[in-house]
Amino acid sequence: MNEKPISGVAAGAAVYLAGVRKYYGDVHAVDGVDLIIAPGEVVALLGPNGAGKSTTVDVMLGLTRPDAGDVRVFGKTPHDAVAAGTIGAMLQEGALLDDATVGEMVAMVASLHRKPMPVEDALRRAGVEELAGRRGSKLSGGQKQRVRFAIALVSDPDLLILDEPTAAMDVGSRREFWGSMRGFADAGRTVLFATHYLEEAEEFADRVVLMRSGTVVADGSVAEVRALASGRTLRAVVPGVAEQALHGLPGVTELIVRGDQIALSSKDSDATLRALLSRHPQARDIEITAIGLEGAFLTLTADELEGAAR
Numbered sequence: 001m002n003e004k005p006i007s008g009v010a011a012g013a014a015v016y017l018a019g020v021r022k023y024y025g026d027v028h029a030v031d032g033v034d035l036i037i038a039p040g041e042v043v044a045l046l047g048p049n050g051a052g053k054s055t056t057v058d059v060m061l062g063l064t065r066p067d068a069g070d071v072r073v074f075g076k077t078p079h080d081a082v083a084a085g086t087i088g089a090m091l092q093e094g095a096l097l098d099d100a101t102v103g104e105m106v107a108m109v110a111s112l113h114r115k116p117m118p119v120e121d122a123l124r125r126a127g128v129e130e131l132a133g134r135r136g137s138k139l140s141g142g143q144k145q146r147v148r149f150a151i152a153l154v155s156d157p158d159l160l161i162l163d164e165p166t167a168a169m170d171v172g173s174r175r176e177f178w179g180s181m182r183g184f185a186d187a188g189r190t191v192l193f194a195t196h197y198l199e200e201a202e203e204f205a206d207r208v209v210l211m212r213s214g215t216v217v218a219d220g221s222v223a224e225v226r227a228l229a230s231g232r233t234l235r236a237v238v239p240g241v242a243e244q245a246l247h248g249l250p251g252v253t254e255l256i257v258r259g260d261q262i263a264l265s266s267k268d269s270d271a272t273l274r275a276l277l278s279r280h281p282q283a284r285d286i287e288i289t290a291i292g293l294e295g296a297f298l299t300l301t302a303d304e305l306e307g308a309a310r
């Protein structure tokens with residue numbers, strides 16, 4: 001979407017980002033992101049470490065000022081949206097008070113908002129009712145996350161932004177957490193969550209936005225991203241092959257050549273294999289596997305991972 005959207009889109013969207021950039025010196029943390037999220041959508045922001053997810057979230061929350069681009073949340077600037085209680089946020093490192101109880105902390109945040117939900121409701125929805133009297137210093141990592149969730153919910157926001165919400169949670173807490181999140185989303189609220197977990201994106205999001213190196217590399221419904229993942233990986237040993245000779249094989253979307261070993265992703269592995277064997281009859285040890293969602297994720301974010309491994 002290179003076209004400049006009309007202002008009506010910006011006003012009607014739950015989240016509207018256009019041409020957003022944020023650089024830290026040479027690091028292009030966010031490098032031209034366009035993203036429109038409609039009210040009621042549940043969106044997963046996926047990507048490897050350093051892809052720019054947290055920076056994007058920080059921009060939406062007004063915690064970071066973008067170097068360029070336009071940002072609106074329900075038509076408001078992030079600052080106004082946060083002040084109005086339109087956005088509830090659960091961040092990775094959101095500070096909790098060691099000496100206050102869970103109930104006191106949630107009540108304190110509630111008192112800052114004009115139309116908070118009852119504190120007991122926020123505690124119940126986040127599954128921390130029984131921790132209401134516990135002090136911050138006595139909470140486990142997973143419990144802290146659930147308290148942060150209660151704090152995010154208590155303003156009764158239209159948009160909930162969650163940055164890797166289940167990072168410190170065990171399996172049981174995770175299930176409960178997503179149950180509450182679903183309840184919130186089913187009431188017509190908008191949810192954006194950043195995650196490393198593909199299964200969480202698949203199971204809980206209506207839409208997946210995949211980031212790499214500060215840009216959006218895939219954006220679609222979960223079904224569309226699954227379709228993207230329906231290709232195959234073909235590996236083979238092709239003695240004496242030059243990378244150049246493999247360009248132009250039908251169906252190929254990605255190609256890696258290391259010595260005699262080749263690995264390629266293909267949308268049509270039958271056609272790729274036929275062409276490979278007719279051009280390079282010496283090819284051997286041929287292996288074809290389904291890419292799957294994880295494979296697609298790795299393929300689409302390969303540069304980032306290779307960069308990280310260096």
Ligand SMILES: Nc1ncnc2c1ncn2[C@@H]1O[C@H](COP(=O)(O)OP(=O)(O)OP(=O)(O)O)[C@@H](O)[C@H]1O
Pocket residue numbers: 024027028029030047048049050051052053054055056
């Ligand atoms: N305040 C900062 N100063 C300098 N560089 C920063 C700052 N914040 C982020 N970066 C860099 O910007 C890039 C994007 O970081 P960001 O935290 O947004 O990625 P991420 O996708 O959220 O990663 P993770 O999954 O590890 O949280 C990284 O290279 C990071 O080192």
